[in-house]
Amino acid sequence: MDLRLVESDLEAALAPLGAEPAEAATPRVFARAVQAPAGWPWEQVRGAQLAARHEAPLPIDQVHLRLRRLTPWRPAQAARFAACYVRASEVGERFEARVEVEGQQVQVVFEPPEALARRARRSVLVGGAAAAVAALLFVSIAGALMARAQGEEQLATMEHDVAVKLQRAEAAQSIRRQSAALAAASPGDRIAAPLADLAWAMAARAPDARIEAWRWDHGVSRIEARGEASPFADAHRAVTHEGAGRWRIEPEETGR
Numbered sequence: 001m002d003l004r005l006v007e008s009d010l011e012a013a014l015a016p017l018g019a020e021p022a023e024a025a026t027p028r029v030f031a032r033a034v035q036a037p038a039g040w041p042w043e044q045v046r047g048a049q050l051a052a053r054h055e056a057p058l059p060i061d062q063v064h065l066r067l068r069r070l071t072p073w074r075p076a077q078a079a080r081f082a083a084c085y086v087r088a089s090e091v092g093e094r095f096e097a098r099v100e101v102e103g104q105q106v107q108v109v110f111e112p113p114e115a116l117a118r119r120a121r122r123s124v125l126v127g128g129a130a131a132a133v134a135a136l137l138f139v140s141i142a143g144a145l146m147a148r149a150q151g152e153e154q155l156a157t158m159e160h161d162v163a164v165k166l167q168r169a170e171a172a173q174s175i176r177r178q179s180a181a182l183a184a185a186s187p188g189d190r191i192a193a194p195l196a197d198l199a200w201a202m203a204a205r206a207p208d209a210r211i212e213a214w215r216w217d218h219g220v221s222r223i224e225a226r227g228e229a230s231p232f233a234d235a236h237r238a239v240t241h242e243g244a245g246r247w248r249i250e251p252e253e254t255g256r
Contacts, residue, residue: 027090029108030057031099033070034083044079045069052083064088066108070101084108197221197249204234212245221249 034051036044048067053060063085070080082101094111111119194216201223205211209231213224224246225231230239231247238250 027086027095027097027110029097029099029110030085031101031106032083033102034081036079036081038076038078041073044073045081048079048081048083052081055083056085058085058087062088064091064110066110068106068108070104070106082106082108086110088113193219194221200234200237201232201249204232204237206231206233219251223247223249 032055034048034055036047036051038044039047045067049065052065052067056063056065064087066084068082068084070082073079080102082099082104084097084099084106086097091110091112094109096107096109099106099108197216198214198221201211201214201221206229209229210226211223211231212226215222215224222242223231226245228241228245230241232239240248240250242248
């Protein structure tokens with residue numbers, strides 16, 4: 001067994017491993033090299049731990065074990081580790097030691113079980129706090145996203161309602177403008193008069209007439225049609241030819 005002792009006192013270093021220490025001194029560190037087969041880094045660490053536990057100089061429940069890699073990891077190549085042991089009863093507080101294994105200086109740190117338990121509890125508490133903060137942050141973000149989605153939906157609904165109301169207002173305003181223009185063109189006439197003229201013009205149109213435009217101007221309907229003949233076959237209303245394909249429909253009371 002390749003065991004190395006780190007001890008300033010030569011006599012203590014030569015003492016058998018199973019003997020009890022004479023006094024509370026610096027714990028004795030035993031170091032040896034173990035080999036792990038080729039594999040992934042975590043697989044090599046697990047293999048080195050199993051080998052170090054199996055080859056421990058004392059029952060594993062009586063010692064503390066620390067592993068340090070001696071060779072860098074390479075694919076398809078075995079690795080060597082430094083297995084450092086110290087008697088558990090000698091570890092009363094945290095201490096560091098430097099050992100030499102196969103010509104390499106290795107720095108190891110040992111802590112009593114109470115310190116390891118405190119660290120484990122602290123890690124659990126920190127992990128729980130981090131999980132709680134993460135959950136709270138997730139809930140906050142989810143709530144903010146939901147509120148944003150609801151706000152965007154309400155905004156889209158309001159925009160749609162505003163667009164519909166604006167369209168209705170524009171349509172009503174267009175009707176008012178048309179009514180105002182019609183009233184301005186013939187202040188004394190009502191809307192029924194031009195509609196009656198338009199209805200008569202459509203009903204009285206000759207079969208071969210080609211009417212291109214109809215206009216209402218100051219109480220009188222005017223027609224633009226092709227040809228020199230009257231575009232109307234009904235003589236109920238008087239139609240006057242104004243030239244250049246323009247015809248004037250006289251008011252109904254002046255007919256016949």
